Amino acid sequence: MATLHTRSAARLMMAPSVILLFAWMIVPLAMTLYFSLLNYNLLTPETEAFVGLLNYTYFLTDPAFLQAIGNTLLLVGGVLLISVIGGIFLALLLDQPIAGQGIVRLLVIAPFFVMPTVTALVWKNMLMHPVYGLFAWIARGLGLEPIDWFAHLPLFSIVLIVAWQWLPFATLILLTALQSLDQEQQEAARMDGARAVSLFIYIVLPHLARAIAVVILIETIFLLSVFAEILITTGGGPGTESTNITYLVYAQALLQYDIGGASAGGIVAVVLANIVAFFLVRLIGKNLDA
Incomplete structure (x- = not known):
């Protein structure tokens, strides 16, 4: 009986926070759903009209939508590939x-705490600027023609910038x-004659499987x-x-x-x-669970 009263009191004390969090999430979502059924333009608000699912039809059949989906998948996949492989390498290095x-560990982790806007500005103006x-500067020193990264390799450039931000997280x-x-x-494996590569493949990598899965899950949610980085660069x-899905929505709303x-x-x-x-x-x- 005492346990039942304790649980009821705990739920009662948590209720205001849960209700506030629920309202914080559901109100914007409900408003977004409402406006998605309207023909509503900020320049001509007086022409507001109910159009049902027409906005969804236009958005899903827009050629930019399919490209945005592809760009989003390439961005997420590219960053995951770099951050996971690079994170494993750096983790092995820092474990020595x-x-x-x-x-050294502090310096490796530091980029994760830099704001995305600042990171994008640094990469755009100090590292990837074609002049x-x-x-x-390195390309000219080697006698090569500098690359205009954001003109010729825009998506790859963004993948590099975002991967640089998330690599410390994966490493940690x-x-x-x-x-x-x-x-x-x-030590037992080494005594049995296992080499470094075999040790990594059969012992270290399986041990890191769960951590790699966690990195992929958390990074994917944020990378979507x-x-x-796209806006600034x-x-x-x-x-x-x-253009990814997020930027496509922004472009339609505010551009x-x-x-x-x-x-x-x-x-x-x-x-x-x-x-x-x-x-x-x-x-x-x-x-x-495995």
């Missing part, structure tokens, strides 16, 4: 006893998992909504070559002032993100 290990950027998670590896097991261009179409795009983006999250959670759950 070296002088100033604490400072006075560091990469252009994987390093933590690596340090929990049983050293006696590795990359925006600041390419503006979704040239054309729509670096074309089409609130109805942008709201429909927002609902589509939420649905797609939840589908991806659902399958990822199931996949990760199976991995963690």
Whole structure:
């Protein structure tokens, strides 16, 4: 009986926070759903009219939508590939006893705490600028023609910028998992004649499987909504070559002032993100239960 009263009191105390959080989420979603059924343009608000699912039809049949889907998948996949492989390499490197290990780890993790807008500005103006950027200076020093990254390789450039931000996160998670590896097991394998490559493939990598799954899950959820890096560097261009779903919704809302179409795009983006999250959670759950 005492336990029942304790649980009831706990639920009662949590109720205000849960209700506030629910309202915080449901009100914007309900308003977005409402506007997605309207023909509503900020330049001509007096022409507001109910159009049903027409906004969804226009958004889903827009050629830019299919390219945005492809760009989103390439962006997520590219960043995951770089951050996971690079994170494993850096974790193995940082796990070795070296002088100033604490400072080195801090420097490796530091990029994760830099704001995306600042990161994009640094990469755009100091590293990838075709005239006075560091990469252009290196190319000229080697006798090569500098690359205009954001004009010729826009999506790849954004993948590099975002991967640089998320690489420290993957490194930190994987390093933590690596340090929990049983050293006696590795020593036994070495005594049996196992080489470094075999040790990594059959002992280290399986041990890191759960950590890799967690990195993929968390990064994917955030990478589906990359925006600041695209806005600061390419503006979704040239054309729509670096436009993802998030930027496409922004362009319709604040560049074309089409609130109805942008709201429909927002609902589509939420649905797609939840589908991806659902399958990822199931996949990760199976991995963690194994």
